Amino acid sequence: xxxxxxxxxxxxxxxxxxxxxxxxxxxxxxxxxxxxxxxxxxxxxxxxxxxxxxxxxxxxxxxxxxxxxxxxxxxxxxxxxxxxxxxxxxxxxxxxxxxxxxxxxxxxxxxxxxxxxxxxxxxxxxxxxxxxxxxxxxxxx
Amino acid sequence: xxxxxxxxxxxxxxxxxxxxxxxxxxxxxxxxxxxxxxxxxxxxxxxxxxxxxxxxxxxxxxxxxxxxxxxxxxxxxxxxxxxxxxxxxxxxxxxxxxxxxxxxxxxxxxxxxxxxxxxxxxxxxxxxxxxxxxxxxxxxx
Numbered sequence: 522x523x524x525x526x527x528x529x530x531x532x533x534x535x536x537x538x539x540x541x542x543x544x545x546x547x548x549x550x551x552x553x554x555x556x557x558x559x560x561x562x563x564x565x566x567x568x569x570x571x572x573x574x575x576x577x578x579x580x581x582x583x584x585x586x587x588x589x590x591x592x593x594x595x596x597x598x599x600x601x602x603x604x605x606x607x608x609x610x611x612x613x614x615x616x617x618x619x620x621x622x623x624x625x626x627x628x629x630x631x632x633x634x635x636x637x638x639x640x641x642x643x644x645x646x647x648x649x650x651x652x653x654x655x656x657x658x659x660x661x662x
Numbered sequence: 663x664x665x666x667x668x669x670x671x672x673x674x675x676x677x678x679x680x681x682x683x684x685x686x687x688x689x690x691x692x693x694x695x696x697x698x699x700x701x702x703x704x705x706x707x708x709x710x711x712x713x714x715x716x717x718x719x720x721x722x723x724x725x726x727x728x729x730x731x732x733x734x735x736x737x738x739x740x741x742x743x744x745x746x747x748x749x750x751x752x753x754x755x756x757x758x759x760x761x762x763x764x765x766x767x768x769x770x771x772x773x774x775x776x777x778x779x780x781x782x783x784x785x786x787x788x789x790x791x792x793x794x795x796x797x798x799x800x801x802x803x
Contacts, residue, residue, distance in 0.1 A: 525705050525706025525707075525708075525738055526670060526705040526706055526708050526710060526736055526737070526738060527706060527737055527738055527739040527794070527798060527799050528736075528737035528739060528785075528787075528799060529667060529670065529734065529735070529736055529737070530734065530735045530737065530785075531734055532734065532735075551802055551803060552803065553802040553803060554792075554802060563800075564666050564667040565666025565667055565668060565707065565708075566666075566706065566707025566708065566798045567666075567667050567706075567707065567708050567798065567799070568799045569667060593670065593671065593672055593673065593734050593782065594670070594671045594673075595667055595669075595670055596667070596668060596669035596670070596671065597666055597667060597668055598668040598669060641734065644669075644671075646669075651695075653668070657668060657707045657708065658668050658669060658708070658709045659704075661692055661694040661695060662692060662693065662694060
């Protein structure tokens with residue numbers, strides 16, 4: 522069994538508000554899988570879930586850890602600098618807080634960062650050195 | 663362009679220590695893509711990256727958000743209750759802090775939670791109601 526990531530759950534203050542935000546960003550909600558308390562989106566090959574922060578904290582039994590941003594960035598790699606600009610503009614229109622406007626990066630790519638209303642940080646990036654197929658990065662060995 | 667998640671970066675105190683931990687869990691390190699300051703793993707269809715917490719915080723321009731766990735759980739969905747037990751045992755051997763031992767969940771599945779040395783929370787889960795193919799969950803519409 523290979524180790525892998527299949528699902529990311531963001532703890533949020535208001536599931537309905539967060540669901541509207543991520544739908545505005547273009548994530549496809551699974552109406553069948555979702556319930557009022559939890560939303561599931563097909564986010565490329567992984568699932569993005571939105572769940573009440575208190576319920577999630579209790580479920581994980583991790584009270585002491587449950588603050589701030591957590592030092593986690595979730596990234597969407599796209600195929601061009603133009604696509605980075607487009608996704609960041611869409612996020613700003615949807616109400617995201619822009620942390621770093623789009624621009625060249627120190628590693629030779631192009632990116633921008635935003636935060637959602639609950640403080641989760643997203644990077645939208647174009648990496649010209651990486652192979653991208655169907656939204657998935659394929660790393661060399 | 664469909665919205666998607668392609669990469670998750672965990673901010674860590676010690677990249678070498680964290681790299682050894684995730685290799686022990688069975689994640690495949692891309693030696694070609696990695697550097698001493700940053701490790702990249704193919705984690706199923708997404709990439710898992712480990713990067714210095716301070717560098718990441720500065721890059722994202724998100725100082726105020728950069729504390730705690732962030733209310734994010736990264737999940738590995740597996741095909742059976744036995745596989746949940748096996749992955750949790752492997753994590754414990756690798757030095758993970760077990761937050762919630764394996765057991766039945768309120769939603770009809772089976773799971774366990776652990777935290778890595780930097781406080782990032784992982785869920786290992788078997789959901790008998792979801793389709794799993796090559797480590798990726800395929801949601802209904």
